[in-house]
Amino acid sequence: MSTNKSLIRKSRINPITYASLSSDKFHDECGVCGVYGHPEASNLTYLGLHALQHRGQEGAGICSSDRRQLYIEKSMGLVTDIFSEKRLKRIPGDMAIGHNRYSTAGASSLKNVQPIMVNYSLGALAIAHNGNLVNAVELRTELESQGAIFQSTSDSEVVVHMIASSRAGNLYERLIDTMRKISGAFSILLMTENEMIAMRDPYGFRPLSIGIHDGAYVVASETCAFDLIGATYQRDVEPGEMVIINRDGLKSIKPCTSSRQARCIFEFIYFARPDSNIYGNLNVDAMRKEFGRQLAREFPVDADIVIPVPDSGVPAAIGYAKESNIDFDFGLIRNHYVGRTFIEPRQNIRHFGVKIKLNPVRQLLQGKRVLVVDDSIVRGTTSKKIVKMIREGGAKEVHLRISSPPTIGPCFYGIDTPTRKELIASTHSIEEIKKYITADTLQYMTIEGLLKVVPNPEHYCSACFDDNYPVFTRHDKVEQIELF
Numbered sequence: 001m002s003t004n005k006s007l008i009r010k011s012r013i014n015p016i017t018y019a020s021l022s023s024d025k026f027h028d029e030c031g032v033c034g035v036y037g038h039p040e041a042s043n044l045t046y047l048g049l050h051a052l053q054h055r056g057q058e059g060a061g062i063c064s065s066d067r068r069q070l071y072i073e074k075s076m077g078l079v080t081d082i083f084s085e086k087r088l089k090r091i092p093g094d095m096a097i098g099h100n101r102y103s104t105a106g107a108s109s110l111k112n113v114q115p116i117m118v119n120y121s122l123g124a125l126a127i128a129h130n131g132n133l134v135n136a137v138e139l140r141t142e143l144e145s146q147g148a149i150f151q152s153t154s155d156s157e158v159v160v161h162m163i164a165s166s167r168a169g170n171l172y173e174r175l176i177d178t179m180r181k182i183s184g185a186f187s188i189l190l191m192t193e194n195e196m197i198a199m200r201d202p203y204g205f206r207p208l209s210i211g212i213h214d215g216a217y218v219v220a221s222e223t224c225a226f227d228l229i230g231a232t233y234q235r236d237v238e239p240g241e242m243v244i245i246n247r248d249g250l251k252s253i254k255p256c257t258s259s260r261q262a263r264c265i266f267e268f269i270y271f272a273r274p275d276s277n278i279y280g281n282l283n284v285d286a287m288r289k290e291f292g293r294q295l296a297r298e299f300p301v302d303a304d305i306v307i308p309v310p311d312s313g314v315p316a317a318i319g320y321a322k323e324s325n326i327d328f329d330f331g332l333i334r335n336h337y338v339g340r341t342f343i344e345p346r347q348n349i350r351h352f353g354v355k356i357k358l359n360p361v362r363q364l365l366q367g368k369r370v371l372v373v374d375d376s377i378v379r380g381t382t383s384k385k386i387v388k389m390i391r392e393g394g395a396k397e398v399h400l401r402i403s404s405p406p407t408i409g410p411c412f413y414g415i416d417t418p419t420r421k422e423l424i425a426s427t428h429s430i431e432e433i434k435k436y437i438t439a440d441t442l443q444y445m446t447i448e449g450l451l452k453v454v455p456n457p458e459h460y461c462s463a464c465f466d467d468n469y470p471v472f473t474r475h476d477k478v479e480q481i482e483l484f
């Protein structure tokens with residue numbers, strides 16, 4: 001165990017800007033939404049992106065088609081700040097695809113905001129990608145050696161170059177060719193002047209669903225986008241499937257197969273919205289509550305009150321409280337207006353840390369044995385501050401329960417995680433972490449418990465918890481990606 005001091009030094013991370021400070025690698029924790037065959041396509045896509053805002057806050061864009069040409073509007077910032085009525089009017093037509101991008105370091109990130117729109121030998125095309133390609137570096141090097149010039153550091157641009165430089169004849173053949181060469185996680189929406197195409201990698205890492213609204217097709221990362229638009233869920237884009245939507249309706253091709261599926265289990269734990277149904281219509285909120293119940297069965301505690309770390313820990317805390325018959329309440333109140341780029345005032349009133357975001361309800365905590373539930377610990381900095389805050393709020397004891405197993409490995413498939421050595425659970429035992437965060441007790445859900453709750457657990461990737469990487473199994477390859 002490192003000393004507390006060295007741990008603090010190592011993790012001098014302000015949780016508010018946590019994501020923007022993580023390492024310099026591809027970051028593609030994103031959301032996509034597209035509409036085909038509706039006169040209000042851009043407006044509906046805008047609403048869909050707004051519902052998917054949690055999947056990325058760095059920037060957003062929408063590309064539309066009026067069947068003659070493509071139009072694009074994209075900027076840094078939040079969806080509602082980017083798109084004014086005037087701007088939405090500049091993206092006309094009955095087809096549109098949109099993208100939300102996750103926060104990254106660096107000032108030149110506008111280049112990485114999607115959709116990417118290009119003209120190539122077969123016409124115009126736009127692409128919006130959620131996921132992370134694990135062979136993007138190799139493919140990019142190869143393409144550059146053949147003369148390709150890249151404008152961004154996004155792995156999605158590699159896909160565009162693959163399509164443009166493919167020797168296959170028509171667009172479909174080029175897409176099949178590309179799908180078979182790219183490796184890793186991709187839930188992609190692509191658009192030409194006349195059709196919208198959805199593609200999902202053969203492992204099915206990231207979710208992608210198809211809905212119908214007013215006779216128009218809607219494709220989105222999560223079904224919470226359908227709810228806002230008023231679309232009805234039809235089905236998922238299957239792993240390895242390419243869905244072509246045009247005037248002839250919807251056509252399916254299955255260019256890729258895989259010996260296993262590897263849906264990201266972390267979508268259930270933290271990333272997806274609880275009101276979404278993903279991976280064949282499984283409800284995220286219900287799953288999180290079950291995680292909480294399982295956690296209570298595995299690690300019960302004598303406590304007076306169960307409180308969540310809002311918002312990520314709420315459903316699991318409800319599940320924990322129900323299973324253990326302990327009162328549930330909101331002992332920490334979250335300020336929802338903290339932007340990701342919040343600037344703390346300088347000098348004597350700075351270093352608010354987590355207080356900017358959370359405040360304890362003293363009347364609820366005073367003299368109590370408090371059981372607090374969160375979904376995960378990454379570096380441990382947030383948990384440490386939260387335990388301290390609950391104690392200062394008057395709690396007699398603070399017990400922390402985490403509704404996922406210890407996060408020991410980074411994700412190479414699209415969840416933004418720091419490098420392995422920055423993940424506290426990769427270098428410290430649960431007992432050491434407990435001491436560091438100063439909790440009376442700390443327990444994580446076991447991997448066995450997690451896989452017991454999820455139906456068909458063999459279809460999931462849980463590499464961040466068990467180091468079992470579905471695409472790269474060789475450690476040196478994993479490290480190579482991490483270093484990029």
Ligand code: AMP
Nearest residue numbers: 312375376377378379380381382383416
């Ligand atoms: P930390 O202080 O680094 O341990 O952060 C833990 C908190 O980060 C937990 O409350 C999680 O809900 C949240 N979290 C987990 N994974 C991510 C992620 N990929 N991006 C942003 N926040 C995350």
